[in-house]
Amino acid sequence: MIRFILRRILAAIPIGLIVTLGVFALVFAMPGDPLRELAGDKPIPAAVLAAKRAQYHLDDPFIVQYLLSMKDMFTGHFGTTFAGADIADQLRLRIPVTLKLATLGLVFQWIAGLLFGLYAGFKRNGVMDRLLLLATLVVLAVPGLVLYFTGQYLFGVELKWLPVSGTRDGWPMSYLLPAICIGITGFAGLARLTRTSIVDTANSDFVKTARAKGLGEQRILWRHVLPNALLPVVTLMGIDFAGIFAGAVLAESIFNLPGLGQFMFQAIKLKEGGVVVLLSTLAFLMFILINLAVDVIYGAIDPRVRNV
Amino acid sequence: MTTPGEVLLKVDDLTVEFDTPHGPVRAVDGVSWQVRAGETLAILGESGSGKSVSTQALTGILEMPPGRIVSGTAEYRGADLIAMTVKERRKIVGDRITMVFQDSLSALNPVQSVGTQIAECYRVHRGLSKKDALKRAAEMLDQVRIPAAARRVRDYPHEFSGGMRQRVMLAMALALDPDVLIADEPTTALDVTVQAQILELIADLQAERDMGVVLITHDLGVVSDVADNVVVMYAGHVVERASTAEALDHPVHPYTEGLLGSMPSADLKGQELPTIPGTPPSLRAIPSGCAFRTRCPMAIDECAKEVPPLLTVAPGRDAACILRTSISEREAV
Numbered sequence: 001m002i003r004f005i006l007r008r009i010l011a012a013i014p015i016g017l018i019v020t021l022g023v024f025a026l027v028f029a030m031p032g033d034p035l036r037e038l039a040g041d042k043p044i045p046a047a048v049l050a051a052k053r054a055q056y057h058l059d060d061p062f063i064v065q066y067l068l069s070m071k072d073m074f075t076g077h078f079g080t081t082f083a084g085a086d087i088a089d090q091l092r093l094r095i096p097v098t099l100k101l102a103t104l105g106l107v108f109q110w111i112a113g114l115l116f117g118l119y120a121g122f123k124r125n126g127v128m129d130r131l132l133l134l135a136t137l138v139v140l141a142v143p144g145l146v147l148y149f150t151g152q153y154l155f156g157v158e159l160k161w162l163p164v165s166g167t168r169d170g171w172p173m174s175y176l177l178p179a180i181c182i183g184i185t186g187f188a189g190l191a192r193l194t195r196t197s198i199v200d201t202a203n204s205d206f207v208k209t210a211r212a213k214g215l216g217e218q219r220i221l222w223r224h225v226l227p228n229a230l231l232p233v234v235t236l237m238g239i240d241f242a243g244i245f246a247g248a249v250l251a252e253s254i255f256n257l258p259g260l261g262q263f264m265f266q267a268i269k270l271k272e273g274g275v276v277v278l279l280s281t282l283a284f285l286m287f288i289l290i291n292l293a294v295d296v297i298y299g300a301i302d303p304r305v306r307n308v
Numbered sequence: 309m310t311t312p313g314e315v316l317l318k319v320d321d322l323t324v325e326f327d328t329p330h331g332p333v334r335a336v337d338g339v340s341w342q343v344r345a346g347e348t349l350a351i352l353g354e355s356g357s358g359k360s361v362s363t364q365a366l367t368g369i370l371e372m373p374p375g376r377i378v379s380g381t382a383e384y385r386g387a388d389l390i391a392m393t394v395k396e397r398r399k400i401v402g403d404r405i406t407m408v409f410q411d412s413l414s415a416l417n418p419v420q421s422v423g424t425q426i427a428e429c430y431r432v433h434r435g436l437s438k439k440d441a442l443k444r445a446a447e448m449l450d451q452v453r454i455p456a457a458a459r460r461v462r463d464y465p466h467e468f469s470g471g472m473r474q475r476v477m478l479a480m481a482l483a484l485d486p487d488v489l490i491a492d493e494p495t496t497a498l499d500v501t502v503q504a505q506i507l508e509l510i511a512d513l514q515a516e517r518d519m520g521v522v523l524i525t526h527d528l529g530v531v532s533d534v535a536d537n538v539v540v541m542y543a544g545h546v547v548e549r550a551s552t553a554e555a556l557d558h559p560v561h562p563y564t565e566g567l568l569g570s571m572p573s574a575d576l577k578g579q580e581l582p583t584i585p586g587t588p589p590s591l592r593a594i595p596s597g598c599a600f601r602t603r604c605p606m607a608i609d610e611c612a613k614e615v616p617p618l619l620t621v622a623p624g625r626d627a628a629c630i631l632r633t634s635i636s637e638r639e640a641v
C-alpha cells in the first residue's frame with residue numbers, strides 16, 4: 001500500500017513538471033507586455049520599469065524564467081504580485097474561499113447526482129427516470145456560463161432570495177447560489193451513470209443467483225446490486241471532485257468571490273507567469289491527491305483491485 | 309425428508325413468451341416433465357431451445373416482463389410454484405429447490421467473499437448467526453472437496469479457478485440440503501477433465517442426499533454419462549422423452565437421431581463428425597407444423613400441417629413426430 005502510494009507520487013512528478021511548463025509557456029506566449037498593461041496609460045519611469053523587470057526575471061530566457069519561478073515556489077519565496085500584493089497573504093485569504101465554494105458545490109452535485117441516480121435506477125422507466133433524462137439533456141445542452149448568469153439573475157436580482165455576488169453575507173449565504181449552480185451543471189452526469197450502472201447490475205448473472213437463493217428484493221438490492229453498481233460511481237465522484245475547481249474558477253469570476261479561481265483569472269490577464277504556475281501546481285497537487293485517494297478507496301471496496 | 313422415488317417436481321404444459329418490439333415470441337411451448345427423488349433428469353437441446361427459460365420461469369427468477377408465463381403448472385410436492393405468491397415461493401426456491409449456473413465467474417457476486425455468499429443461505433433461510441453460518445459455509449466448501457476450505461472461505465470468486473469456482477456454486481446450492489438441484493449447463497465452461505470431476509461430485513452428493521437433479525445440457529456425452537432420463541427440446545417444444553438408455557439405443561424422434569449422429573463415439577473416431585444440417589429456427593419464424601421439418605431428413609408435406617403432439621409410443625417413451633409415432637404405434641400393436 002505504502003509502496004503503491006509512493007510509486008504513484010513518483011510517477012506524478014514528471015507529469016507535474018510537463019503540465020506546469022506547458023502552462024508557463026502558454027502565459028509566456030500571450031501577446032502584450034505585462035507591466036505596461038498593469039500601468040495602463042500612465043508613463044512609467046525607465047528606472048522603475050527596469051527594476052521591476054529584473055525583480056520578475058522578465059528579461060531572462062523563457063526556460064530560466066520558468067526555473068526561477070519553480071525555485072521561488074519550492075523555497076517558499078512566493079514574493080509579490082506585479083501590483084505589489086504579498087502572494088502568501090493572498091493564498092491564506094483565498095484558499096478558504098475556494099475550499100468553501102468547492103466543497104459546497106461538490107456536496108450539492110454528489111447528493112443530487114446520487115439521489116436522482118439511485119431513484120431513477122430503482123424505478124427505471126418511471127416518471128423520475130424520464131424527468132432525469134430530460135434534465136440531463138437540458139443541462140448538457142445549456143452552456144455552464146448561461147446557467148450561471150441565469151441563476152444569478154433569477155435568484156439574486158429578480159427574486160432576491162440569495163446574494164447576487166461577493167462574500168459580504170459570509171458563509172454559507174454568499175456561497176449558496178454559486179454552489180448550487182456548480183451542483184446543477186455537474187449532477188446530471190453522475191445521476192445518469194448511477195442510474196445506468198444500477199440497471200446494468202440488476203441484469204447481471206449474480207443477481208439471478210441471488211434470486212435463485214430465495215433472497216428478498218431489498219436484500220438483493222442492498223447487498224448485491226448496490227455494492228457492485230456503485231464501483232464506477234465512486235470513480236466518477238473522484239473525477240467530479242478533481243474537476244470541481246474548474247467550475248469554481250468560473251463561479252468565482254461571475255459571482256465575484258475572492259478565491260483562487262479569481263486570482264488565477266487575474267494572473268492570466270496580467271501575464272503573471274509566476275502566479276499562474278504556482279496556482280497550476282496547487283491544482284495539479286490537488287488532482288494527484290484526489291486520484292490517489294480514489295484509487296485507495298477503490299482498492300478497499302473492490303477485491304479484484306488490490307493496490308499492493 | 310423425501311421418500312425414494314417420490315415425484316418432487318412436476319412441470320405440466322409450461323408455456324413462456326417474451327414481449328419483444330416485434331411482438332411476442334414463444335420460447336417455451338407446452339413443456340412437461342417430472343423429476344423423482346434420486347433421479348437425474350437431463351434436459352437436452354441445442355442452444356436457444358428454451359432449456360434455461362423454462363427452468364427460470366418455473367422457479368420465478370426469469371425477468372418478467374419481458375418474459376410472461378402463458379400457461380402451465382410446476383408442482384413441488386403438490387404445491388404449484390407458478391400459482392403461489394412470491395413470498396411462498398421464496399421459502400421453496402433457494403431452500404428446497406436450488407440452482408447452479410454455467411458461468412460461475414459472473415454468477416457469483418464479485419465483491420463478496422465466497423464464504424459470505426454461502427453463509428447468506430443459512431442466515432436468510434435458517435436464521436443462523438454470522439459466526440455459525442460462516443462455520444457451516446466452511447464445512448460446505450470442505451464437502452465439495454475444496455482444499456484448505458477453512459482458509460478459503462474468506463477468498464473472493466476471482467481467486468478461484470473455474471473448476472473450483474463451480475464447486476463453490478455447488479456448495480452454495482447444496483448448503484441447505486435441497487430436494488431438487490437444477491444445474492444449468494454446470495460444466496459447459498470447463499475443460500473435459502474438470503467437467504468429469506464436477507459431474508462425479510454432483511453424482512456423489514446426489515447419492516448421499518437422495519436428491520432429484522435436473523441437468524440442463526447441450527452435450528449428449530454428459531447425458532449418457534450421468535442421466536437416468538432425458539427430455540429432448542427443440543425450438544421450445546419437448547420432442548422426445550425417454551430413459552437415457554432407450555433414447556441412446558433407439559431414438560424415436562429424427563432430431564434425437566440427428567444429435568446421436570453428431571456424438572463422437574468409438575466407431576466414429578477419426579472421422580468427421582456428422583452434424584444436423586441447418587440451424588435452429590429463429591423464434592420469430594418457427595416453421596408451421598413440426599418446427600424441425602426444415603432440417604428433418606424425412607419430412608413430408610404432412611409435417612407442415614400441424615404441430616405433432618407428444619404421444620406415448622411405449623411405456624415411459626414419448627415422442628412428437630407424425631411419422632414415427634404412427635409407425636411405432638402400429639408396430640406396438
Ligand SMILES: Nc1ncnc2c1ncn2[C@@H]1O[C@H](COP(=O)(O)OP(=O)(O)O)[C@@H](O)[C@H]1O
Pocket residue numbers: 326327328333335353354355356357358359360361362374375591
Ligand atoms: N429477454 C428475452 N427476450 C426475448 N427473447 C428471449 C429472452 N430471453 C431468452 N429469449 C429467447 O428464448 C429462447 C430460449 O432461450 P434459452 O432458454 O436461454 O435457451 P437455452 O436452451 O440455450 O438455455 C432463445 O431463442 C432466446 O433468444
Ligand code: SF4
Pocket residue numbers: 561562563598599600601602604605606607608611616628629630631632
Ligand atoms: S414430424 Fe415430420 S418433420 Fe417433424 S420430425 Fe417427424 S418427420 Fe420430421
Ligand SMILES: [Mg+2]
Pocket residue numbers: 359360361492493
Ligand atoms: Mg441456457
